[in-house]
Amino acid sequence: MTEQLRIEEAVERLIKAEDVLLLCHKNPDGDTIGSAGALFWALKALGKRVAVLCADGIPARYGYMELVPFTGQFTPRFTVAVDVASIQLFGDSIRDYTRQIDLCIDHHPSNAGYAGETLLDGEAAATAELLYRLIPAMGVQLTPRIADCLYTGLSTDTGCFRFSNTTANTHQVAAGLIGSGARVEELNTILFESKSRERIEIERIALNQLEYHFDGRCALIYLTREQIAESAVQLDELENLTSLPRMIEGVWVGLTLRQQPGGSYKISVRTDKGVDACAIAQRLGGGGHSRAAGCELEGNLANAKAAILAEVERELTALDKASEAGGEA
Amino acid sequence: MTEQLRIEEAVERLIKAEDVLLLCHKNPDGDTIGSAGALFWALKALGKRVAVLCADGIPARYGYMELVPFTGQFTPRFTVAVDVASIQLFGDSIRDYTRQIDLCIDHHPSNAGYAGETLLDGEAAATAELLYRLIPAMGVQLTPRIADCLYTGLSTDTGCFRFSNTTANTHQVAAGLIGSGARVEELNTILFESKSRERIEIERIALNQLEYHFDGRCALIYLTREQIAESAVQLDELENLTSLPRMIEGVWVGLTLRQQPGGSYKISVRTDKGVDACAIAQRLGGGGHSRAAGCELEGNLANAKAAILAEVERELTALDKASEAGGEA
Numbered sequence: 001m002t003e004q005l006r007i008e009e010a011v012e013r014l015i016k017a018e019d020v021l022l023l024c025h026k027n028p029d030g031d032t033i034g035s036a037g038a039l040f041w042a043l044k045a046l047g048k049r050v051a052v053l054c055a056d057g058i059p060a061r062y063g064y065m066e067l068v069p070f071t072g073q074f075t076p077r078f079t080v081a082v083d084v085a086s087i088q089l090f091g092d093s094i095r096d097y098t099r100q101i102d103l104c105i106d107h108h109p110s111n112a113g114y115a116g117e118t119l120l121d122g123e124a125a126a127t128a129e130l131l132y133r134l135i136p137a138m139g140v141q142l143t144p145r146i147a148d149c150l151y152t153g154l155s156t157d158t159g160c161f162r163f164s165n166t167t168a169n170t171h172q173v174a175a176g177l178i179g180s181g182a183r184v185e186e187l188n189t190i191l192f193e194s195k196s197r198e199r200i201e202i203e204r205i206a207l208n209q210l211e212y213h214f215d216g217r218c219a220l221i222y223l224t225r226e227q228i229a230e231s232a233v234q235l236d237e238l239e240n241l242t243s244l245p246r247m248i249e250g251v252w253v254g255l256t257l258r259q260q261p262g263g264s265y266k267i268s269v270r271t272d273k274g275v276d277a278c279a280i281a282q283r284l285g286g287g288g289h290s291r292a293a294g295c296e297l298e299g300n301l302a303n304a305k306a307a308i309l310a311e312v313e314r315e316l317t318a319l320d321k322a323s324e325a326g327g328e329a
Numbered sequence: 330m331t332e333q334l335r336i337e338e339a340v341e342r343l344i345k346a347e348d349v350l351l352l353c354h355k356n357p358d359g360d361t362i363g364s365a366g367a368l369f370w371a372l373k374a375l376g377k378r379v380a381v382l383c384a385d386g387i388p389a390r391y392g393y394m395e396l397v398p399f400t401g402q403f404t405p406r407f408t409v410a411v412d413v414a415s416i417q418l419f420g421d422s423i424r425d426y427t428r429q430i431d432l433c434i435d436h437h438p439s440n441a442g443y444a445g446e447t448l449l450d451g452e453a454a455a456t457a458e459l460l461y462r463l464i465p466a467m468g469v470q471l472t473p474r475i476a477d478c479l480y481t482g483l484s485t486d487t488g489c490f491r492f493s494n495t496t497a498n499t500h501q502v503a504a505g506l507i508g509s510g511a512r513v514e515e516l517n518t519i520l521f522e523s524k525s526r527e528r529i530e531i532e533r534i535a536l537n538q539l540e541y542h543f544d545g546r547c548a549l550i551y552l553t554r555e556q557i558a559e560s561a562v563q564l565d566e567l568e569n570l571t572s573l574p575r576m577i578e579g580v581w582v583g584l585t586l587r588q589q590p591g592g593s594y595k596i597s598v599r600t601d602k603g604v605d606a607c608a609i610a611q612r613l614g615g616g617g618h619s620r621a622a623g624c625e626l627e628g629n630l631a632n633a634k635a636a637i638l639a640e641v642e643r644e645l646t647a648l649d650k651a652s653e654a655g656g657e658a
Contacts (some may be wrong), residue, residue: 162521171500174497175499178495184493188490188491194576203536204539246522248523273515
């Protein structure tokens with residue numbers, strides 16, 4: 001089992017470390033890259049040899065961090081996993097470097113404790129929020145570049161301060177990062193105000209196939225494997241399309257059906273407060289959270305649609321009955 | 330000319346005031362309603378009679394503020410304009426109540442000084458940011474309801490902390506409002522994660538007519554007056570559609586052509602850093618800012634498109650030449 005560290009202990013380990021390899025999770029997001037990036041520049045400031053490794057590479061959109069990717073240019077003597085909740089999330093292609101993780105810095109309460117030692121803050125909205133305390137404790141100044149990296153992690157993990165994980169402290173940290181010179185205008189444009197042509201195309205296709213059900217309380221979009229393949233959209237851009245149907249006013253349940261390469265349909269269920277997405281998905285063998293859940297169904301589109309719509313109807317009918325009963329009481 | 334007040338002087342006026350009418354600007358946004366809402370509840374806490382008046386009414390989406398609209402239920406003895414930069418912005422239908430404005434509280438540097446006295450903070454991202462200082466100075470506690478109102482103003486005027494007006498202080502205020510009990514999760518859903526069915530429909534139509542020009546450096550959408558009328562989309566939702574074409578990766582110039590009831594085309598030009606939107610619009614008799622400008626052209630769609638695309642090409646060619654010259658130097 002991993003040893004839980006205090007900030008000062010983690011600082012001690014990092015200050016002693018030499019030839020440091022920083023590991024990100026696969027399908028990298030702004031927090032794993034931004035947090036690794038901030039630590040990269042902090043360790044550089046202390047004169048150390050350091051590089052960043054991610055199974056899927058460092059996405060081009062984070063080019064402004066100017067990180068050095070690990071390509072075997074030194075033999076790592078200290079390995080730090082950043083924002084990685086479990087060992088499965090590293091990705092198989094970098095397995096040679098994930099056998100012994102000396103330190104893990106993370107904010108996921110579910111962290112599996114796979115590292116030798118772990119610095120965990122389950123209350124933090126992003127690993128970047130934790131590093132905002134750690135880096136100054138290392139005696140390193142928050143330069144504009146480090147602030148850019150931390151702002152990237154903080155803003156992407158909170159949907160630019162929209163998600164429910166955003167706390168007063170998240171905003172305090174954002175204020176501090178702006179004070180340290182983070183270029184928030186440029187970063188926000190890169191991170192939140194850009195969509196690929198492929199994403200725009202798949203959105204067009206999805207909107208052309210949008211359906212409303214149950215007096216507009218349910219909206220459904222679907223995409224066949226041919227449409228997904230033809231659009232050439234990346235997986236992460238396809239993932240966040242699932243928020244679209246729920247976003248429509250009056251919609252309580254938003255459904256996104258995406259055909260998988262094998263032919264089955266992966267269904268994302270997103271709901272408004274008060275409608276249990278997990279209950280809907282579970283009855284079809286899936287699972288998830290109360291407002292975001294999913295399941296996968298074999299068979300053709302018509303079958304998949306009929307099955308999920310029947311469960312949505314059941315849930316909405318139950319809610320109607322409960323509200324009628326409440327009205328009578 | 331208006332008298333510029335310090336916070337303490339404005340506090341003095343408000344504490345003395347009785348039967349207060351709070352005025353918002355027409356086409357109301359979250360800052361004018363949220364700031365008036367916060368002041369409404371602060372004055373209520375001081376035991377005063379107060380109501381809110383807006384030429385276009387208080388939009389239903391702000392229902393959670395539970396404001397009392399002014400319907401002539403008392404004779405106003407003190408009138409306060411909130412977040413209104415000039416007298417034209419009140420709207421003609423409430424002209425009876427805008428003849429004498431005792432106090433104006435605003436954050437627009439361009440404030441025309443039409444009120445008897447003005448409390449202005451041109452550095453604040455939102456009027457709500459200024460009220461965050463004013464209300465405690467009135468001796469009123471920031472209740473969760475007041476915090477909800479102020480968060481609404483702060484977050485909507487900054488595009489949820491994305492726009493360039495967002496400062497360290499903006500985030501500090503957001504942190505303080507969360508500490509005071511603002512229900513940010515619910516508010517963010519209402520304010521930023523919902524689109525009307527009409528808006529979704531007009532987006533579908535626009536995407537089906539999306540065109541790329543000049544190697545994908547320019548993206549163009551257009552909407553005819555019939556399409557706009559059939560979709561029944563509200564003007565404010567149509568307005569923010571203009572950010573769509575510029576958002577596409579690789580696009581330097583995003584153009585939105587909307588046919589007006591009279592038949593002419595209103596053109597919005599949105600550009601990336603480095604491309605002068607105003608220069609493009611000005612050559613066709615329009616104007617605006619360096620990255621957001623517009624003009625209006627008579628004639629049919631083909632003519633309007635040809636005219637604006639010719640000016641975009643001219644601008645892009647000039648940039649190419651400048652960059653070649655820079656390369657040779």
